Amino acid sequence: MEDPESGAPGQDPEGTPAEGRPEPAEVSEDGAPGAEAAPVPPGVAEALEAEDGGPESSEVPVLDLSRLGLHTLPPELLGPAERRRALRRLLLPYNRLPALPPAVGALRDLRLLDVSGNALSLLGPELLGLPHLRTLLAKNNRLHEGSLPKELGRLQRLEVLNLSGNRFTCIPGALLQLRGLRSLSLGGNRLKSIPAEIEALSSLEFLYLGGNFIASIPPELANLAHLSYLVLCDNKIQSVPPQLAQVHSLRSLSLHNNLLTYLPREILSLVHLQELSLRGNPLVVRFVRDLIYAPPSLLELAGRTIKSRNIPYVPCDLPDNLLHYLNLASKCPNPKCAGVYFDSCVRQIKFVDFCGKYRLPLMHYLCSPECSSPCSNSSTSQSESDSEDEASMAARRMQKVLLG
Numbered sequence: 260m261e262d263p264e265s266g267a268p269g270q271d272p273e274g275t276p277a278e279g280r281p282e283p284a285e286v287s288e289d290g291a292p293g294a295e296a297a298p299v300p301p302g303v304a305e306a307l308e309a310e311d312g313g314p315e316s317s318e319v320p321v322l323d324l325s326r327l328g329l330h331t332l333p334p335e336l337l338g339p340a341e342r343r344r345a346l347r348r349l350l351l352p353y354n355r356l357p358a359l360p361p362a363v364g365a366l367r368d369l370r371l372l373d374v375s376g377n378a379l380s381l382l383g384p385e386l387l388g389l390p391h392l393r394t395l396l397a398k399n400n401r402l403h404e405g406s407l408p409k410e411l412g413r414l415q416r417l418e419v420l421n422l423s424g425n426r427f428t429c430i431p432g433a434l435l436q437l438r439g440l441r442s443l444s445l446g447g448n449r450l451k452s453i454p455a456e457i458e459a460l461s462s463l464e465f466l467y468l469g470g471n472f473i474a475s476i477p478p479e480l481a482n483l484a485h486l487s488y489l490v491l492c493d494n495k496i497q498s499v500p501p502q503l504a505q506v507h508s509l510r511s512l513s514l515h516n517n518l519l520t521y522l523p524r525e526i527l528s529l530v531h532l533q534e535l536s537l538r539g540n541p542l543v544v545r546f547v548r549d550l551i552y553a554p555p556s557l558l559e560l561a562g563r564t565i566k567s568r569n570i571p572y573v574p575c576d577l578p579d580n581l582l583h584y585l586n587l588a589s590k591c592p593n594p595k596c597a598g599v600y601f602d603s604c605v606r607q608i609k610f611v612d613f614c615g616k617y618r619l620p621l622m623h624y625l626c627s628p629e630c631s632s633p634c635s636n637s638s639t640s641q642s643e644s645d646s647e648d649e650a651s652m653a654a655r656r657m658q659k660v661l662l663g
């Protein structure tokens with residue numbers, strides 16, 4: 260029999276399937292980004308230990324059948340019936356299983372199942388026989404969106420799901436039924452987008468989607484109120500929605516190796532953010548050329564005049580649609596300008612210092628090109644003086660910005 264570890268490149272020596280499909284470089288053992296982010300979702304490991312009986316019970320009923328070259332799982336390998344009943348963890352990584360063995364479906368009390376690095380193209384109904392399953396590790400297989408049972412949502416206790424290094428082109432709807440999920444890894448797949456329905460995974464704390472082809476971040480992601488670690492590195496993302504700043508639980512945001520040219524200035528309100536990685540983005544290089552200013556309409560000019568000169572009006576003066584329009588006025592953030600704008604505004608990149616070392620390009624909006632501050636007149640990274648206070652505040656919060 261051929262050595263299962265032969266021809267194994269890089270940091271993920273075990274997972275390369277026989278036909279030598281190239282593995283994404285950044286997907287490591289845990290489907291986590293290289294060496295720089297927390298690979299284990301915080302709290303999850305501890306919860307699992309507690310489930311197994313706490314520190315006083317050192318005997319975790321675990322069966323390790325990894326690296327045995329198994330194509331099937333003969334039931335006798337699982338031991339006598341009473342041992343099977345007691346089994347909490349079954350480790351089957353780095354075998355050659357083409358499907359989940361039927362015997363697995365009878366292990367009703369299983370808490371953890373590891374079938375990573377096999378040849379699985381299907382996670383069948385056997386999975387549904389494991390109602391207490393809390394951790395499912397199935398990275399580096401051949402799974403795709405048709406591989407999961409439609410009733411996957413029945414695994415309501417599932418907290419950790421790792422499907423990195425597979426062939427998913429979209430996040431299947433069945434997966435979005437897993438409302439108890441705290442950690443989801445789908446790195447190194449072929450995902451092109453994140454569905455808005457991701458917001459249904461309301462318990463999610465750790466989301467790893469690095470190494471895909473994702474082009475945008477849906478604003479609905481901001482509804483994940485417990486999200487602490489968001490990894491979106493090595494994708495095709497061009498912008499970050501300002502709504503993301505509503506995720507106040509966010510501690511680490513990995514955005515390196517994307518197509519970002521700026522960040523929304525709202526990102527400053529992420530008070531718990533400790534780590535932000537931005538290297539490998541065009542950030543400051545290309546944006547200046549791309550900024551276009553559409554002149555305001557006559558309606559907008561009239562609205563601006565009414566607002567900025569405080570011209571009085573009462574509801575009976577104006578039709579409803581104009582009253583509504585006037586309520587939409589945004590104040591120009593330039594402190595030297597008392598003006599407002601409606602739809603027509605100048606997008607401007609403002610450089611904000613972090614840690615006295617990095618300058619973060621943040622997007623903000625001004626009422627007109629005349630309001631542009633010195634830094635917008637050139638493509639150099641000069642910091643704007645009136646942003647210094649704000650920047651030093653943010654610098655204290657933002658402990659680690661990885662731009663290099």
Ligand SMILES: [Zn+2]
Nearest residue numbers: 591596626630
């Ligand atoms: Zn202005």
